[in-house]
Amino acid sequence: MTLLLVATFAFIVFGLFKGYKETANKKRYLLLSVIGLPIPILAIFLFGPLLLLSPIKPGFTKIESGNEIRIFYPAPNKQILLECTPEGKNQEANPVSQWEVSQMALAYAQEAVKKNEEFYKIPVKANVLLVLGENDLFRYGGLMRGSGTGNEYGIVIDERFLNKKLIAHELSHDAIRNLLGPVNSFKLPTWFDEGIATYIADQNDYLSEGELKDMLAQGTLVQDLGRWEGFFGHLRWQFTDSQRHRKIYGQVYLFTKYLFDTYGEDKMYNLIVVVKNNSFNNAFKQTLGVTPDTANKQFLLSLSESIKTNQSPPEQS
Numbered sequence: 332m333t334l335l336l337v338a339t340f341a342f343i344v345f346g347l348f349k350g351y352k353e354t355a356n357k358k359r360y361l362l363l364s365v366i367g368l369p370i371p372i373l374a375i376f377l378f379g380p381l382l383l384l385s386p387i388k389p390g391f392t393k394i395e396s397g398n399e400i401r402i403f404y405p406a407p408n409k410q411i412l413l414e415c416t417p418e419g420k421n422q423e424a425n426p427v428s429q430w431e432v433s434q435m436a437l438a439y440a441q442e443a444v445k446k447n448e449e450f451y452k453i454p455v456k457a458n459v460l461l462v463l464g465e466n467d468l469f470r471y472g473g474l475m476r477g478s479g480t481g482n483e484y485g486i487v488i489d490e491r492f493l494n495k496k497l498i499a500h501e502l503s504h505d506a507i508r509n510l511l512g513p514v515n516s517f518k519l520p521t522w523f524d525e526g527i528a529t530y531i532a533d534q535n536d537y538l539s540e541g542e543l544k545d546m547l548a549q550g551t552l553v554q555d556l557g558r559w560e561g562f563f564g565h566l567r568w569q570f571t572d573s574q575r576h577r578k579i580y581g582q583v584y585l586f587t588k589y590l591f592d593t594y595g596e597d598k599m600y601n602l603i604v605v606v607k608n609n610s611f612n613n614a615f616k617q618t619l620g621v622t623p624d625t626a627n628k629q630f631l632l633s634l635s636e637s638i639k640t641n642q643s644p645p646e647q648s
Contacts, residue, residue, distance in 0.1 A: 400444060405461065511603065520564060
């Protein structure tokens with residue numbers, strides 16, 4: 332998000348400078364720029380994706396716990412239909428007030444902060460903006476078909492889908508960016524960023540290992556992690572492969588779990604820290620002793636061998 336803001340600001344400055352050079356009436360141009368420029372900037376802070384950075388949040392009420400957790404929820408406090416259990420399971424829509432949802436969010440955030448601090452070993456603050464519906468989620472920085480989003484400034488949650496795992500997941504995105512900084516966190520491939528977040532949040536219900544084996548046997552499993560690396564890999568994840576939301580999140584969760592089970596939590600944490608001074612691939616090889624591609628092949632091989640074992644006929648007695 333920080334890099335996006337810097338790029339946007341640079342684009343605006345370049346446009347203003349270009350316009351200034353080309354205009355005949357430079358004084359009038361400067362006057363109009365000074366008057367007009369603050370309006371869209373204020374709109375972005377007060378009614379758009381930078382609301383979490385704004386000291387004023389029109390239409391929202393705040394509750395907090397110490398200096399670590401702040402929950403902002405819509406002030407009207409109307410009834411909404413909560414569609415998830417605390418563990419993230421779908422449920423029959425349950426009518427609750429937005430104030431009640433904010434209290435749930437506060438409790439979930441306390442648990443999520445603890446989980447993320449245990450792994451990332453840094454103080455984690457939760458700034459949670461609760462919004463209602465996909466339009467507001469998009470307006471404040473998320474994707475319209477999602478349920479939440481997280482960056483270094485905080486997290487935005489569609490309150491209809493509020494659950495403790497979702498907050499822990501989005502808070503991981505926030506924490507890892509604060510640990511690495513905006514430039515270094517950009518080195519992380521999307522599959523790793525999402526895999527770590529799903530693992531920390533214990534989102535183990537996207538896919539079972541058996542379902543993943545079926546996908547491998549049927550040839551529907553994404554076997555090249557490079558598909559989700561770099562800028563275009565991020566776009567594929569967000570806009571193309573997200574149509575298979577459950578499968579891709581389930582796959583990266585199970586692969587990340589394999590990495591934690593194989594190499595241990597300390598090495599996985601060290602891998603992230605080493606990214607500060609290395610490319611992701613170099614940090615991976617330096618910390619775990621293999622490349623991401625090799626680790627993924629070993630993971631897929633373990634699945635394949637398990638499939639063959641299960642398909643073997645019983646021995647004759």
